[in-house]
Amino acid sequence: MLGNALLLAFRELRRNVMRSILTMLGIIIGVASVITLVTLGNGATRQVTQQIASLGSNLMMISVGKRTGPGQMSGAEAFKIADAEALLHEIPELAAVAPVASSATTAIFANENWSTNVTGSTDAFFPVSNQQIAQGRLFTASEARVGAALCIIGQTVATKLFALQNPLGNRIRLQKISCEVIGVLLSKGQSTMGSDQDDLIVIPLRTFQRRIAGNQDVNLIKVSVKDGVDADLVKRDIERIMRTRRHLASNEENNFNVLDMKEITAMLTTTTRTMTGLLSAVGAVSLLVGGIGIMNIMLVSVTERTREIGIRLAIGALEREVLLQFLVEAVVLSSFGGLIGIALALTTAIALSGIMQVPFVFEGGIVAIAFLFSASVGIIFGYFPARKAARLDPIEALRHE
Amino acid sequence: MNAEVNQALHQAAPLLELQQVTKIYGKGDAEMHALAGIDLSIYPGEFVAVMGPSGSGKSTCMNILGCLDTPTSGTYLFQGVDVGALNRNQRALLRRHYLGFVFQGFNLLNRTSALENVELPLIYRGSPTQQRRTMAREALRKVGLSDRANHTPGELSGGQQQRVAIARAIVTGPSLLLADEPTGNLDSARSIEIMDLLTAFNRDQGITVVMVTHEPEMAAYARRIVHFKDGLIEADHVSENALTC
Numbered sequence: 001m002l003g004n005a006l007l008l009a010f011r012e013l014r015r016n017v018m019r020s021i022l023t024m025l026g027i028i029i030g031v032a033s034v035i036t037l038v039t040l041g042n043g044a045t046r047q048v049t050q051q052i053a054s055l056g057s058n059l060m061m062i063s064v065g066k067r068t069g070p071g072q073m074s075g076a077e078a079f080k081i082a083d084a085e086a087l088l089h090e091i092p093e094l095a096a097v098a099p100v101a102s103s104a105t106t107a108i109f110a111n112e113n114w115s116t117n118v119t120g121s122t123d124a125f126f127p128v129s130n131q132q133i134a135q136g137r138l139f140t141a142s143e144a145r146v147g148a149a150l151c152i153i154g155q156t157v158a159t160k161l162f163a164l165q166n167p168l169g170n171r172i173r174l175q176k177i178s179c180e181v182i183g184v185l186l187s188k189g190q191s192t193m194g195s196d197q198d199d200l201i202v203i204p205l206r207t208f209q210r211r212i213a214g215n216q217d218v219n220l221i222k223v224s225v226k227d228g229v230d231a232d233l234v235k236r237d238i239e240r241i242m243r244t245r246r247h248l249a250s251n252e253e254n255n256f257n258v259l260d261m262k263e264i265t266a267m268l269t270t271t272t273r274t275m276t277g278l279l280s281a282v283g284a285v286s287l288l289v290g291g292i293g294i295m296n297i298m299l300v301s302v303t304e305r306t307r308e309i310g311i312r313l314a315i316g317a318l319e320r321e322v323l324l325q326f327l328v329e330a331v332v333l334s335s336f337g338g339l340i341g342i343a344l345a346l347t348t349a350i351a352l353s354g355i356m357q358v359p360f361v362f363e364g365g366i367v368a369i370a371f372l373f374s375a376s377v378g379i380i381f382g383y384f385p386a387r388k389a390a391r392l393d394p395i396e397a398l399r400h401e
Numbered sequence: 402m403n404a405e406v407n408q409a410l411h412q413a414a415p416l417l418e419l420q421q422v423t424k425i426y427g428k429g430d431a432e433m434h435a436l437a438g439i440d441l442s443i444y445p446g447e448f449v450a451v452m453g454p455s456g457s458g459k460s461t462c463m464n465i466l467g468c469l470d471t472p473t474s475g476t477y478l479f480q481g482v483d484v485g486a487l488n489r490n491q492r493a494l495l496r497r498h499y500l501g502f503v504f505q506g507f508n509l510l511n512r513t514s515a516l517e518n519v520e521l522p523l524i525y526r527g528s529p530t531q532q533r534r535t536m537a538r539e540a541l542r543k544v545g546l547s548d549r550a551n552h553t554p555g556e557l558s559g560g561q562q563q564r565v566a567i568a569r570a571i572v573t574g575p576s577l578l579l580a581d582e583p584t585g586n587l588d589s590a591r592s593i594e595i596m597d598l599l600t601a602f603n604r605d606q607g608i609t610v611v612m613v614t615h616e617p618e619m620a621a622y623a624r625r626i627v628h629f630k631d632g633l634i635e636a637d638h639v640s641e642n643a644l645t646c
Contacts, residue, residue: 004524004525004527007524008524011513011517015512015513307508308510308511310508311508311509311510311521312521312525313493314467314469314496314502314508315496315497315502315521315522315525315569316493316494316495316496316497316498316500316522316525316526317493317497317525318490318493318494318525319489319490319493320490321525394469395464395469395470398504398508
């Protein structure tokens with residue numbers, strides 16, 4: 001019986017190709033926009049997550065200063081290397097701790113100069129910040145301890161200063177010191193905030209403090225938390241230890257700030273998800289409008305085909321067969337529209353993800369949902385006209401002009 | 402004499418039987434008695450012409466005979482089954498399996514080929530595709546339209562359309578063929594073609610035919626003529642033509 005209904009439905013739609021396409025348009029646009037938006041949204045979410053992961057997984061950053069408002073910090077006493085050592089010593093959940101001091105400096109090699117960020121840190125800096133060496137080597141713990149004049153440079157610095165030359169073994173000048181390039185870092189590209197993560201020079205912290213900064217300050221402590229550890233607990237431990245070490249009374253606020261990258265990931269992911277959801281809702285509304293379009297056309301069709309329905313009923317079609325025929329027509333229309341919409345959406349999403357430079361993330365789930373949704377739009381909005389057709393009185397219907 | 406002839410013709414049980422059938426439309430003052438209590442028996446293999454002026458109740462009677470409508474009172478037995486007691490779907494099934502319809506206005510599906518039109522009742526019967534095709538082609542051949550199978554009604558003349566309609570009505574091999582002024586929209590030459598076809602199906606396949614007509618020349622093809630007037634059967638007699646042939 002369903003096979004017959006399908007046959008009849010296809011015959012009917014074939015007879016009205018233009019109208020069928022116009023009717024499907026609402027569904028096509030609805031399905032296409034929902035899938036495109038969700039796909040692009042997922043791409044954006046993945047991009048954000050990937051970029052944050054590239055900063056270092058399980059990363060927390062402890063910075064100096066009191067947070068007085070969004071993005072506003074008041075000054076406070078800097079950290080010392082001992083603070084970082086104490087954290088590593090007292091919190092077993094920490095995998096690595098890297099004290100960091102940095103400043104903007106011009107690096108000079110031969111005729112080239114490049115204004116960049118010079119970072120002084122220990123060998124723990126590399127695993128904590130998820131930096132890997134592309135060529136050469138990292139500095140050893142002993143080199144770091146004695147404050148050797150060595151440096152590891154990012155890809156951007158390598159390109160700007162050395163162009164096509166091999167930087168390894170060459171010496172670059174940073175203010176008053178000349179240090180040998182022993183390694184080049186693997187490129188990490190842009191960060192979420194749009195800064196170039198390859199534009200840096202890393203030197204041993206002692207070297208930085210003695211020869212560039214001229215003090216014992218540490219501006220930032222980067223820590224990486226072991227896998228499977230409750231980050232909130234670790235964060236509380238860090239705060240407790242730092243408060244003690246900085247002699248804060250219980251009524252004083254923290255004059256440092258602990259930032260958990262996981263929180264930021266979660267926040268940014270939530271933001272993109274919310275945007276995706278909202279935009280998809282707009283798409284879903286157009287699906288609904290498409291459904292009403294189908295109902296409208298089916299109602300017109302029932303009126304227009306009253307005589308035909310009369311003939312079918314007279315010939316011996318059952319009420320439910322006429323109902324099924326019109327319902328199947330509506331469902332075929334809407335699911336065909338759904339299929340075209342899916343094809344359109346995937347093409348658009350691939351094209352747009354290229355233009356917007358977000359990864360194309362294919363999600364079968366949303367495609368399936370969109371298809372089922374479009375089919376059910378056909379059922380829901382096709383039912384009323386179909387029932388109207390099925391309940392016609394054959395005598396009246398045959399008399400209809 | 403009529404009774405004798407009838408008895409001679411029909412030893413079998415009647416195919417259909419109307420007993421004191423009335424049909425009343427409207428209510429109260431607007432009440433209209435379309436049928437005022439009629440009795441009619443039609444036997445298998447008969448060719449009956451129904452005549453009468455407009456509003457005489459013959460169309461209402463045809464609707465009831467075609468199981469499209471039910472009597473207000475009285476009984477309609479089709480092959481012994483009380484149609485009045487059947488629900489809408491049961492009546493649809495009865496039409497599907499035992500009845501064929503030919504209308505004045507042809508009532509073919511537009512933009513649908515002759516073959517597909519003839520296939521329609523077979524689709525509802527659930528015949529397999531191959532069998533359906535073969536049967537529909539055979540029916541078209543019988544009405545002489547084999548070469549028009551893929552033409553749509555718009556591409557066919559009135560006479561040809563009516564022949565397609567007849568093919569559609571007989572393709573299932575019905576027990577009863579109801580024809581409502583089948584020649585009403587046709588010129589006399591076409592009308593004769595149609596009447597010849599109906600006569601042939603009646604004679605060769607034993608399909609009982611009940612035909613409404615205004616034209617005495619067409620009624621003359623029938624072996625029995627029933628006259629309606631004011632919701633009653635005014636006369637029911639054997640056609641002179643039938644006696645001679």
